[in-house]
Amino acid sequence: xxxxxxxxxxxxxxxxxxxxxxxxxxxxxxxxxxxxxxxxxxxxxxxxxxxxxxxxxxxxxxxxxxxxxxxxxxxxxxxxxxxxxxxxxxxxxxxxxxxxxxxxxxxxxxxxxxxxxxxxxxxxxxxxxxxxxxxxxxxxxxxxxxxxxxxxxxxxxxxxxxxxxxxxxxxxxxxxxxxxxxxxxxxxxxxxxxxxxxxxxxxxxxxxxxxxxxxxxxxxxxxxxxxxxxxxxxxxxxxxxxxxxxxxxxxxxxxxxxxxxxxxxxxxxxxxxxxxxxxxxxxxxxxxxxxxxxxxxxxxxxxxxxxxxxxxxxxxxxxxxxxxxxxxxxxxxxxxxxxxxxxxxxxxxxxxxxxxx
Numbered sequence: 279x280x281x282x283x284x285x286x287x288x289x290x291x292x293x294x295x296x297x298x299x300x301x302x303x304x305x306x307x308x309x310x311x312x313x314x315x316x317x318x319x320x321x322x323x324x325x326x327x328x329x330x331x332x333x334x335x336x337x338x339x340x341x342x343x344x345x346x347x348x349x350x351x352x353x354x355x356x357x358x359x360x361x362x363x364x365x366x367x368x369x370x371x372x373x374x375x376x377x378x379x380x381x382x383x384x385x386x387x388x389x390x391x392x393x394x395x396x397x398x399x400x401x402x403x404x405x406x407x408x409x410x411x412x413x414x415x416x417x418x419x420x421x422x423x424x425x426x427x428x429x430x431x432x433x434x435x436x437x438x439x440x441x442x443x444x445x446x447x448x449x450x451x452x453x454x455x456x457x458x459x460x461x462x463x464x465x466x467x468x469x470x471x472x473x474x475x476x477x478x479x480x481x482x483x484x485x486x487x488x489x490x491x492x493x494x495x496x497x498x499x500x501x502x503x504x505x506x507x508x509x510x511x512x513x514x515x516x517x518x519x520x521x522x523x524x525x526x527x528x529x530x531x532x533x534x535x536x537x538x539x540x541x542x543x544x545x546x547x548x549x550x551x552x553x554x555x556x557x558x559x560x561x562x563x564x565x566x567x568x569x570x571x572x573x574x575x576x577x578x579x580x581x582x583x584x585x586x587x588x589x590x591x592x593x594x595x596x597x598x599x600x601x602x603x604x605x606x607x608x609x610x611x612x613x614x615x616x617x618x619x620x621x622x623x624x625x626x627x628x629x630x631x632x633x634x635x
Contacts, residue, residue: 287328288328288329289324289325289326289327289328289329290322290323290324290325290329291322291323291324291325292320292321292322293319293320293321293322293323293340294318294319294320294321295317295318295319296316296317296318296319297316297317297318298314298315298316299314299315299316300312300313300314301313301314301315301353303353303354306354307353307354307355308352308353308354308355309352309353310353311353313346313347313352313353314346314347315345315346315347316343316344316345316346317342317343317344317430318342318343319340319341319342319343319373320340320341320342321338321339321340321341321373321374322337322338322339322340323336323337323338323339324336324337324338324339333380334379334380334381334384335377335378335379335380336377336378336379337376337377337378338374338375338376338378338391339372339374339375340372340373340374340375341370341371341372341373342370342371342373342430343369343370343371344368344369344430345368346368371430371431371432372392372432373394373397373429373430373431373432374391374392374393374394374432375391375392375393375432376389376390376391376392376393377389377390377391384441385440385441385442386438386439386440386441387438387439387440387441388436388437388438388439389436389437389439389451390435390436390437391434391435392432392433392434392435392472393432393433393435393437393453394426394429394431394432394433394435394453395426395435395437395451395453395481395483396415396416396420396421396426396428396429397415397416397429398415398416399437399449399451400416400420400449400451400483400485400504400506401416401417401420401483401485401502401504401541401543401564401566402415402416403500403543403545403562403564405545405560405562405582405584405598408584408596408598409582409598409600413580413600413602415429417541417564417566417578417580417602418575418578418602418604419539419566419575419577419578419604420506420539420541420566422573422574422575423537423539423566423568423573423574423575424481424506424508424510424537424539424573425455425456425457425478425479425481425508425510425512426453426455426456426481426508427456427457427459428459431459433453433454433455433456433459433471433477434453434454434474435451435452435453435454435481436451436452437449437450437451438450438451444494445488445489445490445494445495446486446487446488446489447485447486447487447489448484448485448486449484449485450482450483450484450485451482451483452480452481452482453480453481453482454474454477454480454481455477455478455479455480455481455508455509455510456471456476456477456478457478457510457512458471458476458478459471478510478511479508479509479510479511479535479536480507480508480509480510481506481507481508481509481510482506482507482508482509483504483505483506483507484504484505484506485502485503485504485505486502486503486504487500487501487502487503487543488500488501488502489501489502492556496550496553496554497546497547497548497550497558498547499544499545499546499547500543500544500545500546501543501544501545502542502543503540503541503542503543504540504541504542504543505538505539505540505541506538506539506540506541507536507538508536508537508538508539508571509535509536510535511533511534511535512533512534512535512537512571512572513531513532513533513534514531514532514533514534514572514609515572515573515574515607515609515610515613516572516609516610516612516613516616517531517532517609518530518531518532519531519532519533523612523613523616524613525613525616525617525619525620526616526619526620534571534572536570536571537568537570537571537572537573538568538569538570538571539566539567539568539569540566540567540569541564541565541566541567542564542565543562543563543564544562544563544564545560545561545562545563546560546561546562547559547560548560548561551590555587555593556586556587556593557586557587557588557590557593558585558586558587559583559584559585559586560583560584560585560586561582561583562580562581562582562583562584563579563580563581563582564579564580565577565578565579565580566578566579568607572607572609572610573607573610574606574607574610575604575605575606575607576605576606576607576608577604577605578602578603578604578605579602579603580600580601580602581600581601582598582599582600582601583598583599583600584596584597584598584599584600585597585598
């Protein structure tokens with residue numbers, strides 16, 4: 279405690295964690311057995327006001343390490359990833375290395391360096407990570423679609439956050455889109471990806487929102503609308519470079535560039551047993567809509583209920599219920615049907631339009 283107080287008085291804050299999980303599949307699935315996964319992090323925050331007398335400035339550093347099986351699919355037969363199996367590869371990497379500057383009496387905040395917009399910075403909610411086997415930080419649609427890799431990695435970027443009032447904000451940013459980071463370990467840090475030679479475009483999200491908390495609202499709420507412009511190139515989910523179905527005719531996937539996505543979020547505490555307390559029932563939802571380009575999921579929707587402190591004697595317990603639904607991209611569905619047809623499976627379903635489930 280004395281060491282921690284001394285460091286804090288001098289503007290140095292250390293953070294870290296290690297989460298280990300052992301999983302077993304004793305029956306069902308496609309293979310029986312067990313596997314292990316570990317997710318660890320070590321970070322350092324520096325208050326540059328205390329250290330170097332620079333008002334409103336901070337430095338953030340966080341490295342994380344992923345080890346073990348990244349998916350349970352080899353046992354369960356499903357490629358759905360659980361939050362406990364973080365990331366898409368093993369490796370030690372920098373999650374954040376940024377300069378954080380507050381200006382104009384804490385109205386404008388500039389964050390520049392290595393960071394990741396998919397860790398809840400955009401399209402995020404503090405409730406999502408309460409469902410660890412379902413989603414975390416952002417809706418699954420934002421995680422799956424687009425060129426940015428898993429949130430355990432990072433790329434060069436700048437984020438601007440402006441707060442016109444206590445309850446409103448506008449934020450935007452631009453990040454180096456590195457689809458290469460999805461393919462494998464970006465070789466510890468700094469690693470070869472710390473240059474700009476592997477960039478294939480830019481990832482540009484923008485969000486406008488209204489958010490309150492218990493200090494300024496008895497029934498806290500959060501509403502936001504955002505837009506993502508992803509300029510990176512990607513492989514068409516259906517066509518080859520001759521405009522034919524790749525499953526039927528083979529060939530190289532058609533290269534395409536540019537996708538956009540609109541998202542909306544709402545979160546509202548709707549009932550409390552004690553008017554002045556913090557326990558209560560929260561209703562929340564989100565919608566992610568592809569507005570141009572093609573991705574695995576065309577549209578995704580989230581809806582849920584969350585009860586903080588269902589029992590007065592245990593105010594930090596919670597009960598949550600959430601559901602997601604996905605509308606698959608029509609080219610992705612046709613590609614699956616064509617693949618089934620090639621393998622002689624007559625059970626291939628009809629080609630569905632983008633607005634159909």
